[in-house]
Amino acid sequence: MSQHIQMTVNDQQVGPVEVPEGLKMIEFLHEYLNLTGTKFGCGAGVCHACTVIVEGKNGVSEVVRTCISGVERFADKKVRTVEGHAKRNSEGEITELTPVQMAFLEHFSFQCGWCTSGFINETTALMERLAKAPVAAADVEQVIEEALKEHICRCTGYVKYYQGVKDLILNTKGLTY
Amino acid sequence: MKATSLSRHSFSRRLKGAVLSLAVFGGTAVAQAAQDQAGLIAQGKYLAEIGDCVACHTPQGGRELSGGLPFETPFGIVYSTNITSDKETGIGHYSYQDFYRAMHEGISPNGNLYPAMPYTSYHLLTDADTRALYAYFMNTKPISQENKDSEIGFPFNIRMGLKAWNLMNHEDSVFTPDPAKSDSWNRGSYLVNVLGHCGECHTPRNAIFAMDPTAHFQGTVLDTFEASNITPEELNRQNWTHEDLKQLFTKGYSRKGTVFGGMYPVVYHSYSHLTEQDMRAVTSYLLDNEADIEALPLAFNGHDKAAPGYNTYMGYCAGCHGQDGEGRPNVAPALAGNATLDRTSVYNAVSLLLNGIVSQHYNSTTSFYAMPAYADKFDDQQLTDLVNYMRTTWTAQKADIGVSKVKDIRTNMKQSVH
Numbered sequence: 001m002s003q004h005i006q007m008t009v010n011d012q013q014v015g016p017v018e019v020p021e022g023l024k025m026i027e028f029l030h031e032y033l034n035l036t037g038t039k040f041g042c043g044a045g046v047c048h049a050c051t052v053i054v055e056g057k058n059g060v061s062e063v064v065r066t067c068i069s070g071v072e073r074f075a076d077k078k079v080r081t082v083e084g085h086a087k088r089n090s091e092g093e094i095t096e097l098t099p100v101q102m103a104f105l106e107h108f109s110f111q112c113g114w115c116t117s118g119f120i121n122e123t124t125a126l127m128e129r130l131a132k133a134p135v136a137a138a139d140v141e142q143v144i145e146e147a148l149k150e151h152i153c154r155c156t157g158y159v160k161y162y163q164g165v166k167d168l169i170l171n172t173k174g175l176t177y
Numbered sequence: 178m179k180a181t182s183l184s185r186h187s188f189s190r191r192l193k194g195a196v197l198s199l200a201v202f203g204g205t206a207v208a209q210a211a212q213d214q215a216g217l218i219a220q221g222k223y224l225a226e227i228g229d230c231v232a233c234h235t236p237q238g239g240r241e242l243s244g245g246l247p248f249e250t251p252f253g254i255v256y257s258t259n260i261t262s263d264k265e266t267g268i269g270h271y272s273y274q275d276f277y278r279a280m281h282e283g284i285s286p287n288g289n290l291y292p293a294m295p296y297t298s299y300h301l302l303t304d305a306d307t308r309a310l311y312a313y314f315m316n317t318k319p320i321s322q323e324n325k326d327s328e329i330g331f332p333f334n335i336r337m338g339l340k341a342w343n344l345m346n347h348e349d350s351v352f353t354p355d356p357a358k359s360d361s362w363n364r365g366s367y368l369v370n371v372l373g374h375c376g377e378c379h380t381p382r383n384a385i386f387a388m389d390p391t392a393h394f395q396g397t398v399l400d401t402f403e404a405s406n407i408t409p410e411e412l413n414r415q416n417w418t419h420e421d422l423k424q425l426f427t428k429g430y431s432r433k434g435t436v437f438g439g440m441y442p443v444v445y446h447s448y449s450h451l452t453e454q455d456m457r458a459v460t461s462y463l464l465d466n467e468a469d470i471e472a473l474p475l476a477f478n479g480h481d482k483a484a485p486g487y488n489t490y491m492g493y494c495a496g497c498h499g500q501d502g503e504g505r506p507n508v509a510p511a512l513a514g515n516a517t518l519d520r521t522s523v524y525n526a527v528s529l530l531l532n533g534i535v536s537q538h539y540n541s542t543t544s545f546y547a548m549p550a551y552a553d554k555f556d557d558q559q560l561t562d563l564v565n566y567m568r569t570t571w572t573a574q575k576a577d578i579g580v581s582k583v584k585d586i587r588t589n590m591k592q593s594v595h
């Protein structure tokens with residue numbers, strides 16, 4: 001049995017498209033939309049590599065693991081994947097990275113890069129949250145720990161990720177007081 | 178002379194023999210006593226495991242039996258105490274009488290214990306078992322850790338009040354086997370009611386917080402979760418077999434689902450250590466049946482794709498629990514015949530969806546992943562639809578849960594948790 005699904009992915013309207021029952025969101029991204037930047041790690045909701053951003057209630061973004069989520073969960077929602085962050089020109093070429101992407105590049109945060117899309121999405125959602133509700137500068141480390149602690153990096157590059165996020169938050173106006 | 182010398186000789190020989198045999202006898206006696214003591218300690222260790230002392234007397238990430246785990250009671254927070262053999266901060270200075278009184282009457286050398294310590298169940302312990310427990314505790318590794326003061330508000334902080342409570346709710350009686358039942362059933366009753374102190378969670382309490390004997394094992398809400406109805410009627414209705422219960426108690430899961438909340442430490446520290454014979458006694462008592470029970474097929478009634486909960490299930494749950502609710506080994510339990518769904522009360526089903534479950538590890542080959550909390554994802558209507566969907570798809574229960582019921586659970590839970 002199939003069903004029709006539609007959503008917005010990286011500002012592009014997708015569907016209505018016919019998909020088979022039981023299709024997971026990560027498969028939809030890879031097989032239907034050719035968006036392979038979202039990585040499949042554990043497939044069981046543990047490593048958070050497959051995390052994407054969904055526009056949640058009241059404009060607050062939330063992160064969702066796509067390996068354990070069926071496409072139904074994203075029906076009529078606005079979804080952002082790692083491909084949706086950088087600015088592109090009309091040719092589709094990347095012209096500018098986001099501050100989060102830059103921070104990870106500058107800190108040499110990733111090694112094999114498998115976990116990177118998850119880290120980028122989670123950090124982006126965190127930055128958006130902090131812009132709405134800033135925290136005390138002294139609490140930044142704890143806030144980062146809370147937000148990123150579930151993300152597993154098999155190359156164990158945590159220090160550089162955490163350091164990159166910390167510098168970025170402390171150097172971005174309006175996120176801390 | 179000859180005779181004398183002979184007799185002297187034989188006397189000294191006899192004396193030597195006597196000394197020797199005394200030494201041998203004395204040595205045997207000492208060895209025997211040491212063996213008895215070791216046996217007693219081992220027995221006490223087993224009993225302490227079944228009593229699950231570790232679960233309450235070990236702080237998060239702390240050292241076993243050193244106390245300090247907080248318990249939220251309706252009156253404030255009490256902390257479990259150090260029950261290692263340390264003489265200053267633990268119970269190493271207790272005489273057997275002190276220990277007996279603490280276990281049976283809830284009175285320690287420092288005064289009345291709060292009934293969070295289940296002496297209202299332990300008071301039925303036999304003298305022999307209490308002695309074994311004493312031998313074990315006096316031989317635990319001493320850990321020096323001061324006890325924490327409780328944070329109980331006036332007037333409950335006055336321990337004199339506990340005297341009155343004990344007068345009303347507690348008597349130190351003895352365990353009386355039911356002559357109409359088998360030895361195994363009675364052993365099960367002793368393990369479950371006394372050492373296992375299952376009633377402390379599974380029996381509703383009356384207005385003054387004592388176990389209500391008229392509602393034995395009928396289940397009651399404890400903060401976030403409901404301790405299930407574990408009466409034989411309910412367990413048999415759900416077609417629990419001896420094997421199912423044994424699996425649940427040893428591995429933490431069975432074909433009818435996993436344990437969660439407060440039952441996880443019970444399985445981990447306690448029931449998984451039951452001997453084969455004691456396990457059968459426990460299951461015979463709980464099911465009130467000695468005979469083997471036939472395991473009936475688990476329900477999977479097929480998907481009703483038009484039902485409002487279907488899409489929610491597929492979007493949020495099927496990733497781990499499987500498209501047809503088949504579950505995934507070491508990730509998530511199957512849903513067919515799942516005991517949490519197959520109950521009249523939906524409290525736990527709703528609560529699990531709202532609060533999630535922490536990950537659980539049982540042994541090197543069995544664990545379950547954490548289940549996310551969906552409190553801020555689902556509104557009451559979505560939750561109701563989902564719970565109704567799951568119940569009708571995988572149990573014989575009806576889709577008759579109203580949104581007001583779910584709303585009630587959510588609201589009251591918030592109040593009780595926060």
Ligand code: FES
Pocket residue numbers: 039040041042043044045046047048049050051065066067068
């Ligand atoms: S791949 Fe989704 S959490 Fe690991």
Ligand code: FES
Pocket residue numbers: 109110111112113114115116152153154155156157
């Ligand atoms: S960089 Fe390799 S998994 Fe993180």
